[in-house]
Amino acid sequence: MRIAVTDTNIFIDLIKTNLLINLFKIGVSVTTTEEVINELLEYQQAVLSPFIESGNLIVSSLSADDTRLIESWPIPRGLSVVDAGLVLFAKTGEDYLILTNDQLLRSTCQHYHIEVHGILWLMDLFFEQGLSTGLELCEALSQLMKGFHRLPILECGIRLTEWSAC
Template sequence: MRILISDTSCLIDLRKASLLEAFFQLPYDLVIPDVLFEQELVQFSNIEKELIAQELRIVSLPGEGVVRVQSVSRDYPALTLNDCFALVLAEQTPNCILMTGDRNLRNLATSSGIEVHGVLWGIDEMYSARVATANQLYSALLLFKADSTVRLPVYDLNRWIERYQSQ
């Protein structure tokens, strides 16, 4: 099974749209760096954290990985420290997919040869795997559009809304 490493922004967006359970049914080994789980998912309820802990593999980077995180953080100040943890974990995981909503992280990971996707790809994956209906996904996309804290490319989001509206 292919490994999918997610940053927390994607999980937070999926949670807002009540799609976490469907997302966890996808045929991927879902992984998140322990630092991201501990620091960025604090607003999740205990039940949601338990669900995530059951469905996600929470991974610690070894010492040399942490050294690499520090190096990436110095070299790419536009990335948050947690983005650096996700990137380094992806670098150390052959043939993985990195799921992120951060443009800077996406660009750096892509230039490093890492396959990168975002929430809209996740929407398509859930539909293809039949773990969510077109109507559920359409509603989620409308919610994303209305939520100023969800930062998806407007043009792409509108295309996905049109696609799922007509399904």
Template sequence: MRVLVSDASVLIELAKWSLLEALFKLPFEFAVPDALYEDELIDLGEVDREQLKGLGLRVEPLDAEGMARAVSYQTARPKLTLHDCLAVTLAVTNDWPLLTGDKRMRALAIDEHLEAHGVLWVIDRFAEHRIVRKPTLAKALRGMLDDPRTRLPHAEINKRLALLTTKQG
């Protein structure tokens, strides 16, 4: 099964809209670096960290070489956090796609020839695989539009809302 590395922002955003458990029903596995798991996945609302592991989240260590690579990424791109760089390193080391809500992480992933996706890609997979009902996805997308902390492109959200709310004849 294909493995994707997630940063904290994607998991937090999905948790905010009660979509985190649905993530693990998709036909993928999801992984995070162990340090990100320990330090950043503290409050995910309805799902705690141990439950994430029970749902199937892989918590992956990085060896000394991986840690050095992460530090070199952070040195070159100081606006990225060490946890951001650890996630990119885990993805690069294993040639796994990256899930991120951060444009700087996405740019680094692309520079490293990695596939990179975000929350809207996950929403699309929920619809494609019929994991989450359309009204539930539409409600979450409307919430994302209204939430000033959500920095997703409104045009892309509206495009998905139009598709989800169109009556199928």
């Protein structure tokens, strides 16, 4: 089974749009780091808590050795230690992919040949797998586009048109 290493911003977006439950239904094992969980607000952590307790969300911690290794990497300026930790974690196996909307993290993943996807890819899966209706996804995407979000406008428009026709 594929393992989806999930970044803070994906959790924030899925919680904000009430689509979080679908993440655990797409046929991947969902994991993250304790450092990502600590970046979330208290209420967001509370939303994730049942998934952690049930074992649907696996949370790992970076060791002191991991942190030293990250600090010795030639990582791009501006990439946080938390994000670099996700890259380190995903590099440990072939079946890993990273879920993020962060452009710097995405380009770092591409540099290390790690598969990376964002919220639009997830929404596409939710639609294709029948986990969300077109209307639900249109509402969720519109909500994300209203906030401070750097989603590609053209790609969003295509999806809004496709999903609203369903």
